[in-house]
Amino acid sequence: MGQTAHVSADVWTSAVTVVPALSLAVWLWLLFARGFFWRTDVRLPELREPADWPAVCVVVPARDEAAVLGASLPSLLGQDYPGRAEVFLIDDGSTDGTGGLACELARGHGGLPLTVASPGEPPAGWTGKLWAVRHGIGLARGREPEYLLLTDADIAHAPDSLRRLVAAARTGGFDVVSQMARLRVDSGWERLVVPAFVYFFAQLYPFRWISRERAQRGGRAGGEKSGGRRGTGTAAAAGGCVLLRAEAAERARIPDAIRHAVIDDVALARAVKGCGGRVWLGLADRVDSVRPYPRLHDLWRMVSRSAYAQLRHSPPLLAGTVAGLALVYLVPPVSVVVGAVTGAAAGVLLGAAAWLVMAGTYVPMLRYYRQPGWLAPLLPFTALLYLLMTVDSAVQHYRGRGAAWKGRTYARPEAVPDEG
Template sequence: MIATLIGAASVGAWLYLLLGRGFFWRVEEAPEAAGPMVNARVTVVIPARNEADGIARTVRSLLTQNHPGPLTIVLVDDHSTDGTADLARAAARAVNAADRLIVLPARDLPSGWTGKLWAVSEGLDRTRETAPDFILLTDADITHAPDNVSTLVRRALADDLDLTSLMVRLSTETLPERALIPAFVFFFFMLYPPRWAANPASKLAAAAGGCMLVRPAALEKIGGIAAIRGALIDDCSLAAAIKRAGGRIRLDPSTRTRSSRVYGSAREIWSMIARTAFTQLHYSTPLLVGTLLGLGVTYLAPPLLTIFGQDKARWLGIVAWLAMAACFYPTVRLYDRSAAWAFALPAIALFYSAATFGSAVNYWRGKGGQWKGRAQAIR
């Protein structure tokens, strides 16, 4: 009887996720932006802390955009010790665009700020000199497609958007990435369905911090980046602040603009998840317990009931597992993985559940939000 009830709850959960969660699982790139190319002034702000591995690719990809308007990069070197700034300058010189790169050393981190947002704030202060029509906030490990800036600008103008962002294609070079990274995108869109984020009538807001084009007026309206200075999940916090102020936002997946950050081991992916998972739960132990129980019923029960269940419970497990695979398959396909990976989501979800618990443990130990040697979520 208990197994049957669990199976029914799992089937119900997947019917809701398939039909009632904004069809988040239909991961498709945005349609081609309407309208002609626009000579908008764009300033790119890149916070960079020890980003030697990817900064040259990022700078080159931005300085060789087909965007017809002026484009300037403000790179804020956040106390790097690996030559990040010099590599960025060399990359700009290599494409004869050294005059369009400004490198700023970040001042010491003030109390109450996360390191990334303080570096962004330093860069935004400098954008007053360039008076841009749009500001592109991007990470130091993003390789932008040649038409990325022009497409984002055209989309923002066509749809009257204050913030438009891309969930860039994440690296799947290593086996741990191929196994675990597509699920990260799946879970992100499940938490933040893009259709709901774009709907002005919905309170839900979302953005992906690797690539966000924002209007300066929208930033000013919320009181600048200082309005979210302590936010660990800074991208979604920025989107929420802009949407609350009446701004229009949009989030889309991208396969052509990519992250060059490689996670060489499952442990590195674990750390990436654990950095913000407990923050997402508002550091609440009851929410953590409820989430882990919910993950168990939704993801782990279907295969267990399929293998060990009897009669009706087994059939409910089979139906739930098939629905789960159908829901995950579009993301698997987006990342060019075999359809068989769609049936591996229960095992992948177990890994994410353990990392979420690990995130709570880090927080309880005073080591939450670890990034580049900084603990940013302190009890």
């Protein structure tokens, strides 16, 4: 019995040392080998204004957006763009008067021409947003634009946003130029959760890797894997602000090729890059989301509705994600506490070092969101919330309520009939 107790004590001593050491090793890898994801200096590339400004059509899918439209649509109509541009707002079955309000705002503010249209209910195999985008792109084709700006109804643009996007696309030769809109951070829960949302996204899709061209161009649309390493063609976009070359959209069959995608922005970037296109993604300075998420419930719903879809509805990927989040974010503070209680100095030092690296990489994102640095050590708590949101997303999926948004619930991709 005594020998068994001695062996158990040895195992425990090893665990409180080895596990935080492994977490620290992961953090050092993330710090130096994950595309410097934690830096926030990836902004619009160098800009050279073109000699001739191409035609642009702005497509805005909108479903029950009357509460935010007054703060966003006038910013699009008021774009200071030297070329020909117009806005298509596609009312996706709204019940709150979104379409009528859009027309009133256009009459009151003037600016770019506005067309309001409705595509009707989406057929099987389409998400409502992408069905609306398809209708908007179809209307835009009649104007023969060189670029399409796909932007959400809750996104407000500075007056020079469109011209800067076009200038960046022309200067860099990009088929997609996307900006991660600055989300609202007014409430306490928004301050705690929102910067971490963008931080985690950048960790999954390091912005510096996205603009790198693939080692071998070409391939089937949508054929790239999620995330990826350098040279494999990491692809992502932020759906709130995507400038898309019309020719690239046609080549990649956007949006038909991604018609069932719940995380449509990443799917769009993969499809374009999979056809040899060039994609750029960075943080925005003058593009902002006006949608409020004042309560934890609102933020929870925003994340959980698509978290399990991000994992391709795979139980093994879910288990791996939970284990990974626990190792990377929860082990460091737990090791500090457990080590302090048990007298395991090595566990305290290793856990504290991992926690310090974690907090240090989070500070730039907090600064970008103009938040105090003392929030950085709270990242493990926020990560725990995201872990629970992800598990809840899977639970809701198996209860038949997964990927639900504004009255619609979408089937998992393999359940969607293929059009061939």
